[in-house]
Amino acid sequence: MMRLPGFHKLSGPQKTVAQTLSLVVVMGGLAWASVPFYDWFCRVTGFGGTTGVSEVASDEILDQTIKVRFDASLERNMPWQFTPTVREMELRIGETGLAFYEAYNPTDKPVAGSASYNVAPYEAGGFFSKIDCFCFEEQVLAPGERVQMPVTFYVDPEIVTDRDAKYVHSITLSYTFYEIDLPDGYAAVAQDTDTNLN
Numbered sequence: 001m002m003r004l005p006g007f008h009k010l011s012g013p014q015k016t017v018a019q020t021l022s023l024v025v026v027m028g029g030l031a032w033a034s035v036p037f038y039d040w041f042c043r044v045t046g047f048g049g050t051t052g053v054s055e056v057a058s059d060e061i062l063d064q065t066i067k068v069r070f071d072a073s074l075e076r077n078m079p080w081q082f083t084p085t086v087r088e089m090e091l092r093i094g095e096t097g098l099a100f101y102e103a104y105n106p107t108d109k110p111v112a113g114s115a116s117y118n119v120a121p122y123e124a125g126g127f128f129s130k131i132d133c134f135c136f137e138e139q140v141l142a143p144g145e146r147v148q149m150p151v152t153f154y155v156d157p158e159i160v161t162d163r164d165a166k167y168v169h170s171i172t173l174s175y176t177f178y179e180i181d182l183p184d185g186y187a188a189v190a191q192d193t194d195t196n197l198n
Helices: 012-045 122-127 157-161 184-197
Strands: 065-074 081-084 088-092 097-104 111-120 128-133 139-141 146-155 170-180
Touching: 065 081, 065 097, 065 146, 088 097, 097 139, 097 170, 111 122, 122 128, 122 157, 139 146, 146 170
Parallel strands: 065 170
Antiparallel strands: 065 088, 081 097, 097 146, 111 139, 111 170, 128 146
16 A cells, blocks of 8 residues: 555554544534524524514415414513513414514613524424514613514415414414623713713
């Protein structure tokens, strides 16, 4: 067997170390790539309750109706109060719905938040399409500020022909707000306020 100059056969322990390092590098690469791939997969398929996004309303509205329930929660250290203004609505499949969530900042400083979301049951995720949503942007509430934040959506009529999702008669849309760093402009104002108070 021909060998290239400068290369020698690895001994047993060296070969094991080389194979282990190769495995670690490959597994690290797969782990790094899995996050964006999983996110893409969920958005395309609706797996894991990930919703769709649409720029326009549905061009078809069915006579069949579906109930949409609204749920709100906060991550452990998020100081806001956050609730849906309506807990449930019934609308025709394909009809555009408009719901509001209310957020309140009871603290004496501005607080920024971002909302993660999902849909249950998971089979319905790919058929729940948001046209506009407060969750598309970061939110900043001033001290004592209370806001109502809209979400515009529809349930895609194709849900009635899907093998699994056609049996879904109610969908729950859930949001969880978590605190994030203040944007630069707000952070400077908050720092000036703290300095003046001291």
